Amino acid sequence: MKLVKTYGRSAKTAAALIESIEQRGAVSTARVEPIVRRILADVRKNGDRALRKYATKFDALAKDRLLMVSREEMEAAWHATSPELQAAMMVARGNILAFAEAQMPKTWSFSPSDGITTGQIVRPLSSVGCYVPGGRYPLPSTLLMTATPAQVAGVERIVVCSPKPARETLAAAHLAGVTEFYRIGGAQAIAAFAYGTESIAPVNKIVGPGNLFVTAAKSLVSSECGIDMPAGPTEIVVTSEKGYAPGIAADLVAQAEHDPETLAVLITSNETLANSVVASVKTQVKGNKIAKQSLTKQGAIFVTKTVAEARELTNRLAPEHLTVDSAADLDWVQNAGSVFVGDYAPQSMGDYVSGPNHVLPTGRVGRIRGGLSVLDFVKIITVQEYTQKGLRKIGPHAIALATAEGLTGHAESVRVRMR
Structure with missing residues (x-):
């Protein structure tokens, strides 16, 4: 894994690497x-x-x-x-x-x-x-x-x-x-x-x-x-200041074994933790050919100057899987497919038995949607019902808006009922 500081002499290198990750897209399908x-x-x-x-x-x-x-x-x-x-x-x-x-x-x-009732019905x-x-x-x-x-x-x-x-x-x-x-x-x-x-x-x-x-x-x-969504290679980001290094390394290796193109990233302002994770990854990746390929090609550790910078970078990357230190971290998480909290929540649990879905957005699609859910299988249909009294009360406002837009038929469809 590449270890890069986002400040000092390596700042430009880090910025270029971050930009390339940020522009990765969900998946490039042009060649096929x-x-x-x-x-x-x-x-x-x-x-x-x-x-x-x-x-x-x-x-x-x-x-x-x-x-x-x-x-x-x-x-x-x-x-x-x-x-x-x-x-x-x-x-x-x-x-x-x-x-x-x-x-x-x-x-x-x-x-x-x-005199006005609005709402929704749910249909599969x-x-x-x-x-x-x-x-x-x-x-x-x-x-x-x-x-x-x-x-x-x-x-x-x-x-x-x-x-x-x-x-x-x-x-x-x-x-x-x-x-x-x-x-x-x-x-x-x-x-x-x-x-x-x-x-x-x-x-x-x-x-x-x-x-x-x-x-x-x-x-x-x-x-x-x-x-549902385009599905690119697996992604993992761990953003931690005090996490358990062998556990972080294990998660990085576990997700990396999905695919040689897996994106695996640790973001921290704690350089000691970063070095510990590097050492642990080297030990744990032995014998795992696919994970080794992935971490060599796509693995990165960013050491930031501040905790705030680490959090900002995490949201910029909008990862598929994200691990944070504690529930308090959920307050700053804006973009992620699924979040795992603390040392005792390996991402593999989400892959199998936790309950939340493991079909998740990749390629920064986490900026606009979460993972697959029951919501993907239903339609929300809105409903509106008026009494004559309700229509008389706010109908003139609809007439005014329709008239302003030049849609006289719209205005008349309301007016004709306000008898």
Whole structure:
């Protein structure tokens, strides 16, 4: 990891490094877009035939293997799963359920004035597609994180796509009660979600992380189908003045093992802590090839002159995962996907069992939204109701505004009712 002071002789070096991180964007998909466009067009035109072609080419799907996973296969995977892993999945699902239920927005109404009632009603999306990666690691946790809040929201049709789904992922699908699961991945799965094929009906919204091709495909279909957010490489920032160095190092290594492109950063004004973390990372990263690649390429420790500067820099970077020293630090946090507080909150707990979602904004998207939540699966529909008395009371104000805008029809639609 590079250790750089933001002041003194290394100030310019630090500023340049910070600027490059700050401008990272969620993910650069330009180099794969031509390929992805061809795949999307092919699936849109040729449906299941194109899906099977790509599944055979990219995921070695056997010719006699059905695209759809049967419920019996998911059930068999569950029964073949160890009791220890079954228990872990049940705890994780229980916490995700409870958290999503607490997040669920409510229907409400109030009367701002006599004769006027305004409010909102909450309705679920009718269908969603949950993308679960199946590449470097099996991700049963992502299936639970995407399907469970959709169920809490009341989504009627939940479709899962995952290439070469691992037994653990199929087991999680059984636990979650998934009934529609396809063994397809990549841009072709996103095309099926968005456009539909002979055997897969299109969905209203696509959620879940994926590789560069999946992210590019989600962006390209977003004009016709809702998506959650672009998902770039994993990000971790630890902002600490008195943290436990081995624990900080462990979190940096843990997130770095996701991907060679992971962004891993420590921000502190405590130079002693910074040096301790450097030493601990060197020890802990041994034998973890991917984490070592990531930390060598993308790992950075910024030693700031003041605590205030450390906090300001943290919000500028708007990280996906952020660890801080205490609950008091939450007062200054403005931009982050998910926050972990104190020495006893490893970020891995959030990846699996805490309850908050692990599908989180990367590439500074944390400036404008948080992670995936039950809110991604519902619509807030506003409601307005007037009595004649209420309309007579404030209708003239609407007429005045409509007249000022030159919209005489708008004005008359109010005036005609004020009889």
